[in-house]
Amino acid sequence: LDLSTFNLDSSSDTPIYKQLAEFVRGMIDRGIMCGGERLPATRELAGQLGLNRTTVSAAYSLLEEAGLIEGQVGRGSFVAKSMTARRVFPARDWDSILPPVEAVFKGPVQHVEISFASSRPADDQFPLAEFRKVTRQVIDGPDAADILQLGSAYGYAPLRRYLMEQTTGCGMARAGDDLMITNGCQQALDLIARVFAAAGVVVLEDPVYHGVVRVFSRMGAEVVTVPVGEAGLDPNALEQIFERTRPKLLVVTPSFQNPTGASLSLEGRRRVVAVTQRFGCVVVENGIYSELRYAGSPLPTLKELDETGNTILLGSYSKVGFPGLRVGWVIGPRPVITRLADAKEVSDLHSDHLSQAVLLKFAESGELKRHLERTREAGAERLSAVLRACAQYLPLDARYTKPQGGMSLWIELPAPLTADTLLNRVQERGVNFVPGRHFSTRNIHARNLRISFGALSPEQITRGIKILGDTAKEELAAALPIDDFEPAAALV
Amino acid sequence: LDLSTFNLDSSSDTPIYKQLAEFVRGMIDRGIMCGGERLPATRELAGQLGLNRTTVSAAYSLLEEAGLIEGQVGRGSFVAKSMTARRVFPARDWDSILPPVEAVFKGPVQHVEISFASSRPADDQFPLAEFRKVTRQVIDGPDAADILQLGSAYGYAPLRRYLMEQTTGCGMARAGDDLMITNGCQQALDLIARVFAAAGVVVLEDPVYHGVVRVFSRMGAEVVTVPVGEAGLDPNALEQIFERTRPKLLVVTPSFQNPTGASLSLEGRRRVVAVTQRFGCVVVENGIYSELRYAGSPLPTLKELDETGNTILLGSYSKVGFPGLRVGWVIGPRPVITRLADAKEVSDLHSDHLSQAVLLKFAESGELKRHLERTREAGAERLSAVLRACAQYLPLDARYTKPQGGMSLWIELPAPLTADTLLNRVQERGVNFVPGRHFSTRNIHARNLRISFGALSPEQITRGIKILGDTAKEELAAALPIDDFEPAAALV
Numbered sequence: 003l004d005l006s007t008f009n010l011d012s013s014s015d016t017p018i019y020k021q022l023a024e025f026v027r028g029m030i031d032r033g034i035m036c037g038g039e040r041l042p043a044t045r046e047l048a049g050q051l052g053l054n055r056t057t058v059s060a061a062y063s064l065l066e067e068a069g070l071i072e073g074q075v076g077r078g079s080f081v082a083k084s085m086t087a088r089r090v091f092p093a094r095d096w097d098s099i100l101p102p103v104e105a106v107f108k109g110p111v112q113h114v115e116i117s118f119a120s121s122r123p124a125d126d127q128f129p130l131a132e133f134r135k136v137t138r139q140v141i142d143g144p145d146a147a148d149i150l151q152l153g154s155a156y157g158y159a160p161l162r163r164y165l166m167e168q169t170t171g172c173g174m175a176r177a178g179d180d181l182m183i184t185n186g187c188q189q190a191l192d193l194i195a196r197v198f199a200a201a202g203v204v205v206l207e208d209p210v211y212h213g214v215v216r217v218f219s220r221m222g223a224e225v226v227t228v229p230v231g232e233a234g235l236d237p238n239a240l241e242q243i244f245e246r247t248r249p250k251l252l253v254v255t256p257s258f259q260n261p262t263g264a265s266l267s268l269e270g271r272r273r274v275v276a277v278t279q280r281f282g283c284v285v286v287e288n289g290i291y292s293e294l295r296y297a298g299s300p301l302p303t304l305k306e307l308d309e310t311g312n313t314i315l316l317g318s319y320s321k322v323g324f325p326g327l328r329v330g331w332v333i334g335p336r337p338v339i340t341r342l343a344d345a346k347e348v349s350d351l352h353s354d355h356l357s358q359a360v361l362l363k364f365a366e367s368g369e370l371k372r373h374l375e376r377t378r379e380a381g382a383e384r385l386s387a388v389l390r391a392c393a394q395y396l397p398l399d400a401r402y403t404k405p406q407g408g409m410s411l412w413i414e415l416p417a418p419l420t421a422d423t424l425l426n427r428v429q430e431r432g433v434n435f436v437p438g439r440h441f442s443t444r445n446i447h448a449r450n451l452r453i454s455f456g457a458l459s460p461e462q463i464t465r466g467i468k469i470l471g472d473t474a475k476e477e478l479a480a481a482l483p484i485d486d487f488e489p490a491a492a493l494v
Numbered sequence: 495l496d497l498s499t500f501n502l503d504s505s506s507d508t509p510i511y512k513q514l515a516e517f518v519r520g521m522i523d524r525g526i527m528c529g530g531e532r533l534p535a536t537r538e539l540a541g542q543l544g545l546n547r548t549t550v551s552a553a554y555s556l557l558e559e560a561g562l563i564e565g566q567v568g569r570g571s572f573v574a575k576s577m578t579a580r581r582v583f584p585a586r587d588w589d590s591i592l593p594p595v596e597a598v599f600k601g602p603v604q605h606v607e608i609s610f611a612s613s614r615p616a617d618d619q620f621p622l623a624e625f626r627k628v629t630r631q632v633i634d635g636p637d638a639a640d641i642l643q644l645g646s647a648y649g650y651a652p653l654r655r656y657l658m659e660q661t662t663g664c665g666m667a668r669a670g671d672d673l674m675i676t677n678g679c680q681q682a683l684d685l686i687a688r689v690f691a692a693a694g695v696v697v698l699e700d701p702v703y704h705g706v707v708r709v710f711s712r713m714g715a716e717v718v719t720v721p722v723g724e725a726g727l728d729p730n731a732l733e734q735i736f737e738r739t740r741p742k743l744l745v746v747t748p749s750f751q752n753p754t755g756a757s758l759s760l761e762g763r764r765r766v767v768a769v770t771q772r773f774g775c776v777v778v779e780n781g782i783y784s785e786l787r788y789a790g791s792p793l794p795t796l797k798e799l800d801e802t803g804n805t806i807l808l809g810s811y812s813k814v815g816f817p818g819l820r821v822g823w824v825i826g827p828r829p830v831i832t833r834l835a836d837a838k839e840v841s842d843l844h845s846d847h848l849s850q851a852v853l854l855k856f857a858e859s860g861e862l863k864r865h866l867e868r869t870r871e872a873g874a875e876r877l878s879a880v881l882r883a884c885a886q887y888l889p890l891d892a893r894y895t896k897p898q899g900g901m902s903l904w905i906e907l908p909a910p911l912t913a914d915t916l917l918n919r920v921q922e923r924g925v926n927f928v929p930g931r932h933f934s935t936r937n938i939h940a941r942n943l944r945i946s947f948g949a950l951s952p953e954q955i956t957r958g959i960k961i962l963g964d965t966a967k968e969e970l971a972a973a974l975p976i977d978d979f980e981p982a983a984a985l986v
Contacts, residue, residue, distance in 0.1 A: 093670070094774075094804050096829035099693040099742055103832055106839075125643045133642065134633045137848075141626045150625065150816035151617045178585070185677065189842035196712075201591040216840045220688075250591055282586075312586050324642035326847035337588035340595055347598075348708045349684050350677035354846040355818035356629075 019060035041079040107440045115432030116466035121409045121454040129373050136363040149355040155347040157183025158358035176311045180339035183353050185328040187290045187318040195221040197341045202250030209441035211260040234266035237273035244281045258291035258408025261441045261452035275307045290318040295407035296382035319361045327357035387460035395471030409456030421451040427473045511552035533571040599932045607924030608958035613901045613946040628855040641847040647839040649675025650850035668803045672831035677820040679782045679810040687713040689833045694742030701933035703752040726758035729765035736773045750783035750900025753933045753944035767799045782810040787899035788874035811853045819849035879952035887963030901948030913943040919965045
């Protein structure tokens with residue numbers, strides 16, 4: 003600590019001891035002197051500065067009164083513990099060297115009572131007792147030290163082995179396939195974007211989960227979109243796009259797509275596989291919702307239908323288990339997985355071991371299956387609540403998808419009502435959702451909105467959709483042109 | 495299951511039942527029929543194919559004898575459970591569309607007895623009892639459901655708050671700083687590379703941890719290097735580089751750098767801060783080893799010395815705690831952290847919650863501090879073992895750094911011996927290390943090697959360095975020109 007830079011202003015009216023106190027206060031304010039730091043002894047500082055010792059003592063007393071320093075008998079004076087670094091320098095112009103921050107959807111400031119905004123499971127239905135049981139088994143087990151040690155970019159070996167066995171059965175994973183663990187599906191998409199960014203045109207669905215769009219646009223990939231309707235992506239439109247752009251990669255969620263909830267039929271799946279095979283386009287299949295079917299019959303994955311073995315399938319425990327534990331996986335041809343593992347190692351070495359071990363135990367023990375059954379039962383109730391409420395409360399000419407599973411459906415409001423207008427109004431009533439334009443690469447879908455119902459009770463869903471519908475009707479009524487038709491007098 | 499595509503070859507010498515059996519075998523081999531799948535009843539298939547039922551039965555018997563199908567009394571025949579998809583299509587030429595796989599250092603195939611190859615802690619010294627205790631507290635605690643739910647890109651809020659408090663004391667984090675949790679330090683580097691890649695020239699140390707080089711070169715950043723010697727990076731060379739290239743980012747590990755183990759002196763730190771301030775270059779300070787000091791006095795971080803507040807500091811629990819739990823953090827000016835959080839969300843939404851909660855409890859409870867004290871004691875023993883062994887066993891003209899902490903030191907072999915030659919020889923003797931060229935952007939440092947001693951006992955270290963030294967001496971002796979000087983007869 004160096005107070006020798008103190009410059010006495012002998013022309014000032016301010017007494018020297020006050021000048022010194024001001025100087026020290028400045029040092030503390032600017033964070034050069036910190037809480038707990040020892041001040042020089044009065045005798046020492048007086049000698050250093052050529053001042054009288056009583057002057058220094060008076061300055062210290064003033065600082066002590068102001069609570070800036072504290073005297074300790076026999077030990078000297080110290081900067082008060084509460085004083086921490088507060089030195090402020092002119093802010094650097096970060097905007098001039100860093101990329102702009104993208105505006106993404108954030109929740110409202112007001113209190114949200116019913117949020118349709120997040121595609122995630124209900125946390126009051128987490129099987130905490132089972133989670134605790136398997137976690138205890140993991141940490142008390144013989145592999146605890148392995149779990150804590152550095153691992154492989156491919157993932158925690160026992161989980162990887164388990165998932166390989168589970169998927170190598172009938173056609174899900176094929177000879178020549180490999181599997182890598184990721185931090186949820188988002189990282190799988192991110193790594194795929196890194197590896198395929200330079201390969202050529204990428205086809206994404208539209209509307210689509212904003213995380214997919216952001217990943218590929220950040221990597222500088224050339225993106226074209228294919229429309230998604232009630233029956234999933236449109237194979238005719240896909241074929242036309244393929245003829246025009248010869249893409250190298252198609253990213254598709256065939257079951258309970260986010261945000262529409264739409265699913266491809268078996269016929270639709272076969273057509274998508276056939277088109278991509280014909281054009282030599284690699285399919286990335288997002289299968290994270292596929293186990294969340296509440297109605298209808300299970301359908302094969304594109305990965306199962308594609309006998310060339312070139313489809314890359316993404317899975318995750320986040321939607322069927324716990325989103326806070328970041329464990330997903332990617333299954334695909336070994337040369338692809340090799341590159342992804344390489345990119346993963348550069349990205350973050352490997353995924354966290356503890357959650358991988360816990361989720362392995364959760365799956366192996368049968369707890370995941372039981373939890374999934376309960377989730378499907380609850381999901382069926384939610385789904386029928388949301389479909390019933392939409393039929394009952396939405397304006398008659400509103401349109402909406404009718405999913406058979408997953409966590410979301412997609413509403414189209416009647417013109418001229420936009421989702422942003424509706425959102426402003428329903429947020430005042432404690433309801434939240436994400437407007438459709440956030441699920442597009444081009445800021446379209448102004449009259450659409452995503453309703454994510456996975457975390458709400460049937461009662462909340464019903465109440466929320468009623469508020470949405472009532473508000474939409476009010477807005478539409480207010481927006482309608484007034485009927486100013488005046489019957490004219492008969493022409494005679 | 496459709497066997498109706500069977501085409502009988504009536505001109506063949508092969509009996510029909512054998513042809514049918516061959517056809518079914520092909521379906522199984524190609525994965526079209528899978529383990530557990532039911533075959534048509536003999537009567538049904540006979541009808542379908544227009545064959546005699548005994549022909550079909552004979553085919554089935556043949557397949558059963560071959561172990562390809564299994565009969566179950568009263569239920570029919572099934573493809574044997576052991577038969578899974580094996581249908582193989584011509585492999586796609588992935589190399590034509592994907593980036594090449596970089597050759598990175600992999601351990602030898604032989605058994606490694608003493609590995610100096612990995613910069614990680616010793617797993618037999620993991621405090622398992624304490625880890626189990628705090629993990630139990632976490633999962634049994636009131637925040638279990640929060641931990642399992644989706645979180646923020648900034649990290650698990652209680653850990654973030656704790657780290658902010660810990661670092662906001664004396665100058666480590668400043669007013670205007672923010673903090674984000676990452677999957678270890680590697681992800682922090684990766685996100686920084688994404689955010690700063692377009693900003694301008696990046697200065698890296700040389701030699702340097704290969705993960706740093708790979709991150710920045712992958713992102714397409716323009717990289718220049720500054721040499722690192724026994725006293726850390728050379729401030730004079732740095733100044734010259736700054737004058738020439740006006741870089742935007744400097745990545746530096748001031749304490750116990752990987753791979754050299756070298757540290758910047760206080761004077762060196764001050765000079766690095768002054769140079770970067772003068773040129774307006776942002777410093778990324780890798781501080782993950784700084785708490786692993788076994789000798790000498792603690793030194794301030796660059797972050798503390800840089801009053802402009804523009805330094806970005808990386809920390810991690812991986813080196814001081816458990817590498818398998820992927821939790822690190824980055825502290826820096828809020829506009830930087832905002833961009834990093836944005837990139838993090840695109841990359842993998844957020845870091846795993848469970849390990850964040852466990853490490854928070856581990857730190858808060860004082861267990862981390864106790865573990866760190868034990869680690870420093872053990873580290874001091876390892877360090878003195880490695881320095882003693884180097885002095886005793888290495889060839890006299892070998893040079894090596896003398897670190898005061900961390901996990902690595904850097905040896906330079908006398909010419910003409912290269913690290914690759916030595917590695918080949920010592921791997922036969924059960925010793926492994928990473929040759930110096932893996933720590934360079936330009937495949938240099940052929941005579942250098944990294945010795946990572948963090949996971950080994952003093953005995954292993956001594957034995958391993960002895961093997962290294964003995965082998966090096968043998969190789970040098972073999973490589974030396976034979977002394978063929980024959981004193982000539984006196985000229986008379």
